[in-house]
Amino acid sequence: MNSQPIPDSDAHVRLDRVEMAYGNRPVLRGVSCAFPTGAISVVLGGSGSGKSTILKLIGGLLRAQAGRVLVGQRDITSLKESQLYQVRRRLGMMFQNGALLDSLSVLENLAFPLREHSHLSREEIQARVHERLFAVGLQDVDDLMPRELSGGMVKRVALARALMQDPEILLVDEPFSGLDPLSTKLIEALLVRINRTLGMTMIVVSHHIPSTMRMADHVVLLLPGCVVQGVPSTLRDSEDVRVRRFLTEDTDTSDQILAHTQDFEAGEHKPQRRGGA
Amino acid sequence: MARLIRRLGRRVGRMVEELGRLAEFTGHIVTVTMRPPLRIREFVDEVFKTGVLSILIIGISGMAVGMVLGLQGYTTLVRFGAENSLGAVVGLSLIREMGPVLTALLTTGRAGSAITAEIGAMKATEQLDGLRMMAVDPVDYVIRPKAWAMVVSMPLLSALFIVTGIAGGYVVGVDLMGIDSGTFLSSLENAVDFRDDVAGSIIKSVIFGTLVGLISTYRGYTAAPTSAGVSAATTSTVVIGSVSVLIFDYFITALWGV
Ligand SMILES: Nc1ncnc2c1ncn2[C@@H]1O[C@H](COP(=O)(O)OP(=O)(O)O)[C@@H](O)[C@H]1O
Numbered sequence: 206m207n208s209q210p211i212p213d214s215d216a217h218v219r220l221d222r223v224e225m226a227y228g229n230r231p232v233l234r235g236v237s238c239a240f241p242t243g244a245i246s247v248v249l250g251g252s253g254s255g256k257s258t259i260l261k262l263i264g265g266l267l268r269a270q271a272g273r274v275l276v277g278q279r280d281i282t283s284l285k286e287s288q289l290y291q292v293r294r295r296l297g298m299m300f301q302n303g304a305l306l307d308s309l310s311v312l313e314n315l316a317f318p319l320r321e322h323s324h325l326s327r328e329e330i331q332a333r334v335h336e337r338l339f340a341v342g343l344q345d346v347d348d349l350m351p352r353e354l355s356g357g358m359v360k361r362v363a364l365a366r367a368l369m370q371d372p373e374i375l376l377v378d379e380p381f382s383g384l385d386p387l388s389t390k391l392i393e394a395l396l397v398r399i400n401r402t403l404g405m406t407m408i409v410v411s412h413h414i415p416s417t418m419r420m421a422d423h424v425v426l427l428l429p430g431c432v433v434q435g436v437p438s439t440l441r442d443s444e445d446v447r448v449r450r451f452l453t454e455d456t457d458t459s460d461q462i463l464a465h466t467q468d469f470e471a472g473e474h475k476p477q478r479r480g481g482a
Numbered sequence: 483m484a485r486l487i488r489r490l491g492r493r494v495g496r497m498v499e500e501l502g503r504l505a506e507f508t509g510h511i512v513t514v515t516m517r518p519p520l521r522i523r524e525f526v527d528e529v530f531k532t533g534v535l536s537i538l539i540i541g542i543s544g545m546a547v548g549m550v551l552g553l554q555g556y557t558t559l560v561r562f563g564a565e566n567s568l569g570a571v572v573g574l575s576l577i578r579e580m581g582p583v584l585t586a587l588l589t590t591g592r593a594g595s596a597i598t599a600e601i602g603a604m605k606a607t608e609q610l611d612g613l614r615m616m617a618v619d620p621v622d623y624v625i626r627p628k629a630w631a632m633v634v635s636m637p638l639l640s641a642l643f644i645v646t647g648i649a650g651g652y653v654v655g656v657d658l659m660g661i662d663s664g665t666f667l668s669s670l671e672n673a674v675d676f677r678d679d680v681a682g683s684i685i686k687s688v689i690f691g692t693l694v695g696l697i698s699t700y701r702g703y704t705a706a707p708t709s710a711g712v713s714a715a716t717t718s719t720v721v722i723g724s725v726s727v728l729i730f731d732y733f734i735t736a737l738w739g740v
Pocket residue numbers: 227228232250251252253254255256257258259
């Protein structure tokens with residue numbers, strides 16, 4: 206593998222020769238990669254290359270068949286489910302489709318982790334929720350239900366929810382998929398700002414190459430049969446043609462076309478108020 | 483022949499495996515139940531959905547079944563000149579069998595299927611994984627209140643079914659067929675034994691509630707995370723739930739004489 210190794214001490218999360226298969230279909234074959242502390246790492250790869258699978262392995266939602274997954278200095282592959290819950294308290298995850306609890310309002314969704322794990326009062330929780338909503342650029346959405354949100358809003362609420370407990374590691378799955386170019390830019394700026402102000406380790410999974418290459422401090426490239434990692438500039442000038450071809454592929458345009466059609470279908474971008482008032 | 487036996491063997495093996503997993507799931511629910519918080523709010527919400535929203539269907543069905551029992555009972559009893567025992571016949575069949583069993587079947591179809599579909603949809607939209615990532619056990623937050631609500635609602639709904647059923651039998655026997663009201667009621671009162679009949683009926687419906695609560699939550703929790711998977715799980719809840727209620731009914735009756 207022609208990638209620069211990251212010293213153990215700098216890696217916040219590390220995959221070590223991880224094998225992962227669904228049934229008897231292998232998805233990750235001996236994947237090793239590292240995610241440096243405090244930096245924005247980006248996992249790039251085609252659809253179905255196993256990007257979401259990597260995030261789920263880090264969150265302990267899936268168990269690798271072989272290899273080690275280190276979060277902090279701890280190998281989580283051998284942990285019991287009850288121990289995993291301890292590890293997850295330090296993680297925040299933004300799911301591709303938000304995974305918001307659809308029976309709860311936006312306010313209740315964001316308050317949920319604090320209600321479960323903190324002793325803060327109702328007022329303190331509400332203040333924290335508004336703080337986080339403001340940080341992702343949302344206001345007056347407290348009483349909306351998840352189904353009343355547009356795609357871009359769902360992403361931002363999901364991001365706010367992942368941030369509620371000040372995670373040390375933020376896992377972000379496809380923050381740009383299904384968004385129009387403006388929302389894409391907004392989310393990109395948001396992620397960078399959050400990383401610079403809160404300083405957590407960020408692992409962003411995406412197939413949107415321009416945005417991710419702009420924000421990345423560290424890139425992990427999932428190519429068929431191998432993994433390449435490094436800083437964006439060296440990867441762009443990589444001697445490996447597959448790497449260069451992957452990074453210069455014109456996915457941006459097709460993504461934009463896709464995003465536009467989806468936006469059309471979704472109709473008006475503004476959320477509709479409940480009760481019609 | 484050998485192939486048939488081998489196939490049967492494999493099937494039985496899978497069933498035993500599945501029962502093992504169901505037992506593990508049950509243990510998981512018991513474990514989280516003994517841990518704070520109590521989740522009163524979620525529990526009350528679920529009792530509303532499984533219990534309160536089933537009141538109408540249970541009441542109407544109870545009334546209809548009671549009226550049929552009154553009619554059938556009367557035409558049979560009158561042949562032996564025993565129509566004065568109609569109260570006993572209607573009351574005992576409702577309390578001992580019809581109430582708990584039919585309530586369990588109706589509740590499986592109405593609330594059990596809804597529980598499976600809801601949990602399955604939450605799984606398909608990654609809401610359960612979302613809970614896990616917030617360090618909340620979905621068995622604790624989602625499954626536990628639903629399962630317990632079923633255990634608690636079932637005997638209450640069964641009692642409602644029995645009461646409306648007896649009312650239906652009374653309407654047919656007394657108002658339509660002209661049996662004396664006092665005769666009907668005293669026959670009912672003399673025949674029903676609290677310990678044998680009423681307590682047994684309650685135990686039965688608590689067992690059915692547990693059964694349906696477990697099956698419906700388990701099916702939802704293990705559903706394949708797709709539309710087809712959720713749909714199959716929902717069907718399976720209704721089928722397996724109903725059949726196991728009927729099978730358990732036989733064994734409870736045979737073993738405990740309820
Ligand atoms: N629960 C699952 N069961 C079976 N196959 C799955 C499951 N989840 C993902 N896969 C398969 O594994 C591969 C990698 O999935 P995923 O990690 O979601 O890819 P990506 O996020 O890079 O698009 C895909 O081919 C997908 O079809």
